[in-house]
Amino acid sequence: MSDENNHILTVDTIHTYIGQFHILEGISLTVRSNSITVLLGRNGAGKTTTLKSILGLTPPREGKITFNGKEIQGKRAFDIAAMGIGYVPEHRAIFRNLTVAENLRIAERKKGDLERRSEFIFGLFPDLKRLYKLPGNHLSGGQQQMLAVARALVADNVLLLIDEPSEGLAPILIEQMMEAIRELSAATTVLLVEQNFIMASQLGEDYYIIDDGKTVHHGTMDALVEDQELIHQYLGASVRVRGGER
């Protein structure tokens, strides 16, 4: 019972279709409060679709999703988001024609959210303070990614879904991003999709491996790091790439 209370998010065998394609074929996972859970898996395994299904952007056809004790499957995306889920999509999904300030301001759910959070946000991403008045399309890729994460922090979100924050970032920025995610996880829960296994393994506490639209393995990250065979079986490619870079 106490264990159940500890879970902020429970996904119970969801099936999601995009058009006629059966993308998620029974994904189940639980996310503990104030932890970082990482979704691992090859390209096209269904990691992003899992995040989108949770938020209702690609609503699952079957299965149950419980967030904070309430069932949220079938609700509309903006209603789910307003319940306290912040989503940081892949590919630096900011509003490019709005300034940094406006990008953050727009994420307010209550007046004054931004003022209350700005110190925290600028603490994580000092660059954004300097770039505050600039339009989004004047920012570099890394700065845009930081803005996308920062935007999810403006409102009182209790769960953050973060999709590939390290994608296309320079190594030094990856480190900064990692540091930021670690810091913000102290205040909120994070469900992270991350291909970069180094980053995933250093940040994550729990992991789920998704393959062909199913959750095939899960456990604590410490156990996974020891299990070279499992890593090779499901994540082989990405680990090799990482190894090569090192």
Add this chain to the structure above:
Amino acid sequence: MSETTDNVKGTSTKQRTSNNPLLIWLKKNWGTLLLLAGLILFPYIFSLISGTPVSEGPPKFWQGQFIVIFIMAVYAMSYDLLLGYTGVLSFGHAAFFGGGAYAMALFITHVAPNIISSYRITLGSVNVTEAILVLVGFVLAVGVSVVLGLLFSAVSARVKGAYFAMITLAMAEAIHILSKATDFVEWTGADEGLHGVPIPAWINPTQFRLRFYFVALAFAVIMYLVTRRIVNSPTGRIFVALRENESRVQMIGYNPAVYRSIAFIVAAVIAGLAGGLYALWTMSATPTMTGSGLTMDALIMSILGGIGALTGPMLGAVLMEFLGHFFYQWFGARWPLVFGVIFIALVIFLPYGIVGTWQLRSRQVQQGWRRLLRPLRIEKQSE
């Protein structure tokens, strides 16, 4: 010690903020203020130059041209709120303009006279009955626009892009057909429209052209300020965000359909008010005011001036009215043909419209000027 420095700092910043805002504001807006002053003085300057009294001949004629420009500028600006800011392509904007015009004209023709004959509202010793009735006409124009805007956005809430455009076109055509319908001929005049609307004498555009000129100018300025306030508000930022990426707006927790409807209704109200004033100006309401031609005008004016900046469509309206006037003189009834060619050229060479392209290039132009003026400035200093 720190207290004193704080105090000094406090006073110095206070002085700075109390002294400078007006200057900063003037410096920032001098162009707008100059334009405004120019427009206020225009009738008098024109009459001085042409040597005819302000309320006769060419000055009177050009005041009329400008009145139309002011009204059309507001109408085009309201369209930009949809097309430029929210990224919604609507082919039904004339319905709101015409709706406002008909609301005003029908009220002044059929309802107001009865009220005037039986009631008398005075403010001190001044009879303000007619003034209040005109205001009521505008309120009705707003009401009709809100209803139409709600109707349009309710019907088209689930469709986007070209389908949305088609549905708005169909609905606007329905309004157009309604305005022409012979069933209501005794009310609306059907095909002919309502003419000779008995608008209050004190605002009669034939007798008091100059007065109407200032009313229209004030209307345009107020509507511009209001619209600018809206687009710079948090809601206005959501409009822009919607234009960019609807699913990202959802992710943050906003219902796109709701905000698109808000944009639609706000645009409808502004267009409706412009229509109401236009009905006063022409003392009529005709089916042309609800027709798709007028929607196309809004589209052309917006693209000509540049979408996504309120001043763009306003400038587009100025250009279109001016070009229309002169082209008609030069080319007769074939002027739209010439205008079309120029329009195509402008779209090719100024793809962001006049204001949009200017905003993109202004820095280059500024640098160019600076380079040109540099020798001059050196000379000045050496003198």
